[in-house]
Amino acid sequence: MRKSIIAVDIDSTLYPFIDLWRKVAKSDFNVTFPTVMHWGQCINSFESFDDAMESIKICHSNENIREAAPYKNAARALIELMYEDFDIWYYTDRDEKTERATRFWLAVNNFPVPSNLVICKDKRDDLKRVRNELFTLIDDRPRTLIHGLHNLNLTNVYSIQHTYNENLKDIPGVNIFDDWLEMGEVIKCSK
Numbered sequence: 078m079r080k081s082i083i084a085v086d087i088d089s090t091l092y093p094f095i096d097l098w099r100k101v102a103k104s105d106f107n108v109t110f111p112t113v114m115h116w117g118q119c120i121n122s123f124e125s126f127d128d129a130m131e132s133i134k135i136c137h138s139n140e141n142i143r144e145a146a147p148y149k150n151a152a153r154a155l156i157e158l159m160y161e162d163f164d165i166w167y168y169t170d171r172d173e174k175t176e177r178a179t180r181f182w183l184a185v186n187n188f189p190v191p192s193n194l195v196i197c198k199d200k201r202d203d204l205k206r207v208r209n210e211l212f213t214l215i216d217d218r219p220r221t222l223i224h225g226l227h228n229l230n231l232t233n234v235y236s237i238q239h240t241y242n243e244n245l246k247d248i249p250g251v252n253i254f255d256d257w258l259e260m261g262e263v264i265k266c267s268k
């Protein structure tokens with residue numbers, strides 16, 4: 078079977094979710110995140126786990142989804158990959174209630190095939206199901222990148238650079254970029 082799927086994450090991959098979360102944490106919960114943000118540390122910064130989950134829910138309100146500004150050239154890079162015969166699929170662990178707003182956001186921001194959206198409970202399970210067709214994944218989260226290499230046997234995985242993943246560059250197969258166009262070119266060349 079041809080490995081043609083590129084699984085693309087949304088939060089902190091297509092737009093700066095972390096910046097939005099930092100803002101919501103401060104304004105609605107008076108919580109200040111550490112400079113180098115790791116998922117667990119951010120969750121633990123809140124008074125309770127429920128507060129942390131509520132803050133993420135606020136980030137994913139229809140209004141916040143609508144207003145998120147994508148990273149420069151993210152849509153263009155994905156369109157170019159689609160023209161290279163890759164199948165672009167979006168995998169997100171967002172709440173399923175956000176599906177419509179998320180699809181709409183992808184469409185209005187010119188991302189290719191917004192209908193290829195998979196809302197997951199834990200995307201690691203969903204990605205396992207398509208592992209035979211999976212060419213690579215683009216995701217900011219360390220656990221997803223490592224899952225791709227170790228459990229899905231991908232040769233390369235990709236991410237936009239964040240403070241919490243920049244040091245993963247030491248791991249062979251983890252490719253971190255601060256620019257979407259450059260990342261797209263490297264993926265193209267790895268075909």
Ligand SMILES: [Mg+2]
Nearest residue numbers: 086088089217
């Ligand atoms: Mg993400």
